[in-house]
Amino acid sequence: MGALFVMALARKLQLVVLATIVAAVAVVAVVFLLYPPVVTRQSLVALGTLLALGLFSTLLDFRITESGTTTSVDFIPLLGAILLIGPAFALVVTVVLFVFRHTILHKKPAYKWLFNTSQRLLAVSAASFFFVWFGGVPSLESLDFRQSFPPFLLAVVAYFVVNACAVVYVISVSEEKPFSTIWRKVAGHLIVFDVAISPLAYMVALFYVLWGSATVLLAILPLIGLRYSYGVNVELQQLNHDLLRVLVKTIEGRDAYTSGHSLRVAERSRRIAEHMELSHKLVRLIETGALLHDIGKIDMAYSEILRQAGPLTPLQRDLIRAHPDKGVEIVSNVRSIDKKILECIQHHHEWYDGSGYPAGLSQTDIPIGARIIMVADSIDAMATDRPYRAALSSEDIRRELLENRGTQFDADVVRVALAGGILDDQEDKLNKSVKETRNQLMVKPMRKVGVH
Numbered sequence: 001m002g003a004l005f006v007m008a009l010a011r012k013l014q015l016v017v018l019a020t021i022v023a024a025v026a027v028v029a030v031v032f033l034l035y036p037p038v039v040t041r042q043s044l045v046a047l048g049t050l051l052a053l054g055l056f057s058t059l060l061d062f063r064i065t066e067s068g069t070t071t072s073v074d075f076i077p078l079l080g081a082i083l084l085i086g087p088a089f090a091l092v093v094t095v096v097l098f099v100f101r102h103t104i105l106h107k108k109p110a111y112k113w114l115f116n117t118s119q120r121l122l123a124v125s126a127a128s129f130f131f132v133w134f135g136g137v138p139s140l141e142s143l144d145f146r147q148s149f150p151p152f153l154l155a156v157v158a159y160f161v162v163n164a165c166a167v168v169y170v171i172s173v174s175e176e177k178p179f180s181t182i183w184r185k186v187a188g189h190l191i192v193f194d195v196a197i198s199p200l201a202y203m204v205a206l207f208y209v210l211w212g213s214a215t216v217l218l219a220i221l222p223l224i225g226l227r228y229s230y231g232v233n234v235e236l237q238q239l240n241h242d243l244l245r246v247l248v249k250t251i252e253g254r255d256a257y258t259s260g261h262s263l264r265v266a267e268r269s270r271r272i273a274e275h276m277e278l279s280h281k282l283v284r285l286i287e288t289g290a291l292l293h294d295i296g297k298i299d300m301a302y303s304e305i306l307r308q309a310g311p312l313t314p315l316q317r318d319l320i321r322a323h324p325d326k327g328v329e330i331v332s333n334v335r336s337i338d339k340k341i342l343e344c345i346q347h348h349h350e351w352y353d354g355s356g357y358p359a360g361l362s363q364t365d366i367p368i369g370a371r372i373i374m375v376a377d378s379i380d381a382m383a384t385d386r387p388y389r390a391a392l393s394s395e396d397i398r399r400e401l402l403e404n405r406g407t408q409f410d411a412d413v414v415r416v417a418l419a420g421g422i423l424d425d426q427e428d429k430l431n432k433s434v435k436e437t438r439n440q441l442m443v444k445p446m447r448k449v450g451v452h
């Protein structure tokens with residue numbers, strides 16, 4: 001049954017790839033018939049210049065999302081080609097650049113580069129149709145702003161919509177996830193970034209018309225600037241994230257019972273949030289909130305309580321109930337901290353029925369991140385040895401989660417956590433992830449502290 005399903009899926013993927021290639025060939029034929037290339041010395045020089053610019057932009061390929069999706073500024077020569085030398089030449093530029101990029105540069109298998117090149121040919125064709133239909137006239141001699149800019153903008157939109165739809169559709173088929181989920185995850189922020197820098201393509205065409213081919217290479221300067229600033233930004237974000245993990249790991253490393261706890265809770269929370277199909281940004285905020293959820297326990301007084309086998313005194317209970325507020329107080333010192341992260345820290349001990357602390361919020365009044373962390377935190381607490389009991393089995397944890405739905409836990413979060421296999425594969429994956437972080441950051445685990 002499983003094998004049959006995999007075969008059916010592979011077959012569906014093959015069909016999608018094949019349909020895209022066939023559609024691209026048909027559309028390219030139509031473009032060449034309707035708008036045949038005008039081959040002159042000038043148009044060939046322009047073609048060469050745009051190819052040079054395109055190869056350079058391709059080499060600037062960079063990653064702008066943490067989900068690993070690669071975007072590129074290589075659409076700039078493609079759109080520039082539509083403005084200057086027309087749809088047919090724009091398709092020639094597309095084929096040369098994409099075949100170079102996917103075969104020579106990235107050495108992708110045939111079906112991948114054929115699909116990628118085909119979907120990009122479809123996007124460039126759609127952009128060309130919109131440009132010409134709405135009054136745009138490709139020209140190397142003049143570029144009238146009022147006549148050409150509105151159709152150029154429509155062409156930009158057509159290009160990105162076709163491109164994003166094709167990519168999102170094929171990912172949704174291969175990952176067996178709804179189109180809308182992948183769209184939110186992948187397309188949203190990519191389109192914003194791409195559309196924001198698309199006027200660069202217009203600038204390239206304008207430079208060419210006004211001052212000739214050599215000045216087009218000036219467009220390389222803002223491209224390098226963009227590449228650099230974006231690269232730095234992503235690296236800084238990653239560094240912040242890594243530093244935060246080191247900090248939390250180091251704080252928790254002093255106590256065997258909390259060692260690795262927040263990293264595991266963060267990993268589980270992230271996976272539950274992803275299964276709940278929350279936006280990429282919210283998933284990241286919840287992951288960070290989960291990483292910091294117990295930062296209020298930084299005081300040594302808390303490790304004594306954690307190691308204590310007997311019941312807590314009223315004073316100790318008050319101290320425990322104060323840790324979310326203490327956490328928020330500490331983290332609030334970071335000026336740029338997102339409010340949603342603070343909410344996660346503040347409310348991760350609220351119960352769904354309103355009997356938790358510190359605010360006694362109930363149901364959906366509790367922020368979604370805090371409801372997720374409550375489940376992830378409890379799973380981790382149950383799955384680790386404590387001074388007063390051994391770790392529970394996966395079956396026992398599952399039963400506890402189900403029994404406490406609607407009282408301690410949000411039933412939806414529990415359902416997603418159980419359906420998403422958060423319990424089943426937790427051991428291997430989480431331990432691997434924590435070990436990787438430890439190796440990566442060279443933080444050595446502390447030896448187990450004796451229980452007094």
Ligand SMILES: [Fe+2]
Binds near residue numbers: 348
């Ligand atoms: Fe806590």
